[in-house]
Amino acid sequence: MSSIHPLKLFPVKKVFFFPLIFVTVTLVVECSVAGVDMRYSIWSIVNQALKGNRGWTPVWREPEPKLHYDIVIIGGGGHGLATAFYLASRYGMTNIAVLEKGWIGSGNIGRNTTIVRSNYLLDGNEPFYEQSLKLWEGLEKDLNYNAMMSQRGIINLYHSDAQRDAFIRRGNAMRLHGADAKLLNKNELQKMCSFLDFENARFPIMGGLLQPRAGTARHDAVAWGYARGADQRGVDIIQNCEVTDFIIKNGTCTGVRTSRGKIQADKIGVAVAGSTSRVMAKAGLRLPIESHVLQAFVSEGLKPVIPGVITFGAGHFYISQSDKGGLVFGGDIDGYNSYAQRGNLPVFEDVCEGGMAIMPMIGRARVLRNWGGIMDMSMDGSPIIDKTPIAQLYLNAGWCYGGFKATPASGLCFAHLLARGEPHKVATKLRLDRFQRGAMLDERGAGAQPNLH
Amino acid sequence: MIINHPHLGPRDAAEFTILGDADLLKRPDWQAGNADYAFYHYLYLRDNPAGLHRELWFHECGDRSWLIVTRDTVTHAVLDVALARDVALSSKKPKVGKGARAAKKARTKKPAKGCIAEDSPK
Known part of the structure; x- marks a missing residue:
């Protein structure tokens, strides 16, 4: 699993090596279309930088509705x-x-x-989410827009033999549908995430199911x-x-x-x-469908500590680190119907307990903010x-x-x-x-x- | 959220678990001709309103009573709390004054209705 990618502004790496003539042509083209259908590229950035970034135009129109x-x-x-x-x-x-x-x-x-992933079990779900992950992989080219897609992997932790067997089954289901999955034992996991509480008395961490192609996007x-x-x-x-x-x-x-x-x-x-x-x-x-509130939390910005996305197998807790350094984490929905876009403290406490159970070091981080969103929970x-x-x-x-x-x-x-x-x-x-x-x-x-x- | 328990007074919502819409009390007649359709509606479909919502809560860490809580899903304000038992009984019992004979009649009438419906074409 790769470490956190540096913040990239635009997906332009390959363009650096193109011949100079292409550079000139591109510059002319970019300048001529700038203002209406501006394609983002290294040249549009250079062009704008030379003009003091005053030439950027609104990214979409504000049209009146037609009949x-x-x-x-x-x-x-x-x-x-x-x-x-x-x-x-x-x-x-x-x-x-x-x-x-x-x-x-x-x-x-x-x-x-x-979080972006395709680690599902069922036949009707896995092909759909794998299709989604494939689209994520080509999204920035499709859109000519930097979605900061970062395939830093997701690890679902397991804490018992039975859970390991269930994860093996899920990993096999994923691979049968063309997705990637790798079962990590305790030693392999310790090399990746030494900070986890492997010897936790109640929920010892025995390993994890890794999907390397999963990750996060902006x-x-x-x-x-x-x-x-x-x-x-x-x-x-x-x-x-x-x-x-x-x-x-x-x-x-x-x-x-x-x-x-x-x-x-x-x-x-x-x-x-x-x-x-x-x-x-x-x-x-x-x-x-019922509408429920799900809370999310962000800590203050920290140096890179969490290599990818990690989920707790014994409770409901998942965590990753944003490119700005904040730990982004969440857990269960509050459980009652809500349209309020904010939750209550019992779930806040439960989520933090989940975090403490797998990585006690999280107790040193301060929560910066939390918020809620309204989920359309199906039956x-x-x-x-x-x-x-x-x-x-x-x-x-x-x-x-x-x-x-x-x-x-x-x-x-x-x-x-x-x-x-x-x-x-x-x-x-x-x-x-x-x-x-x-x-x-x-x-x-x-x-x-x-x-x- | 604080739920004002009819017997125990104001209690933290964390002591409770929620089942869902209080319409779950209105279980359809399993012998009716349209039982499959009625149970599909009963089990899966919800009004899911933004605003007042009557819902079933269970006092799991308390006296283990079932409550019907009327709550505003937009503000989370708890507006009314009643024992689910009282609500269920009051909706089934005939009105006061009609007596036990009427109650017995009501009880025996239902299966008969179901049998007729079952025989009729679906």
Whole structure:
């Protein structure tokens, strides 16, 4: 597992070695297009540096909503923006609007703990998350935007023989689906993370399941990169535009009423995470979803101490270190329905106890801040990307607290569904009717109890 | 959050565990013709409101009673607390004054209804 990557400004390494003639041509091209569709490169930075950085223009437009779009996407978060980007870039549809109640990226895409991974067990989940990780690996090239994707690895710790066996099974499931997984014994783990409390009396650490390709990405940059990419391809990103009602005629959704007027659309996609139940209630639908608050925490900035992402196997605790040096960590959801975007102290205490159990050194770090986000907890812990009983109305929801890592695949699969009218091949099991059919995707085996997933 | 227990007074919410929406008390009739559909709604679908929410809490670290807590999901304010037992019994019992005969009638009526529904085409 690599140590923490230095902060890179733009993915430009290879460009340094190109011949001078290319340099000249590129400079001319960059200068000529600067201001409208500015592609980021080393030359655009040099160019701007020479001009005192006064030539940077807004990264996306602020268009007025049109009366009609081919597709309207409700929710300008990671998933909504990714959907618009992939619709435009891979499915050739550009007459699209993304409607956002507040400002883009103001929800969970700006509130998560930035972990990217594909270490799932079940057949309906693992191919989807592996598709997502593959998209993450090419994301910065796709977007021409630095999402600070850093494949520093994730280690799930195990504390008993039974848990080791379960992790071996999960690792094998991952490898069968083309993902990477490596079982670490205690010695191997000690070489990587000597600071862990291996001899903890209650939860001795026996080893871990490592996924080397997992890691972290800069959450805000993901939203901004997708927004910029979608906008450059003609998608209208309309902020401060709250959907107040759906226009439904004879069981077909034909548009939405918003705080900025009526907008007609051939198809409407909803990707609003924690607000899913509230928004879909306007269309008369009740969903297998509860909204819960998940808290996240950041410590003061420290020198590099944690090499990748580490998760506790005996409780619920996960931790990584941001490029700024802050320890980013979290644990369980609070457990009660909430729309408050803030949690309570008992879970705060529980998370800190989890941290102390695996790495007592964390007790020396001071918590700088904490916050909460609203999770759309589904009844089996797995997401939904599907049509709804109302024609032309599509739903992307139920991400529980795993939505960030899923952002690219969620966008791609939702775009596929909206463009083609059929599920993407890696999302065939993420159906809304699976609860009625008894075809749950219950990774944890917790049953219809959203606060246990 | 502080939950004002009907017997024990104000208690820290950390002493409790939450099950979910209080509608879980309204278990459908398993013998009804549409039982599969009714149980799908009962088990999986939720109103999930932003605002007032009636929910079942269990006083796990206390007297192990089940409570119905009315809470605002936007502010976390606890507005009302009642014993789930009282709520469940009051919703099943006939109104005061009708007597035991009416209660017995109500009890025996339900299975009969279920049988008829079961025979009818789905």
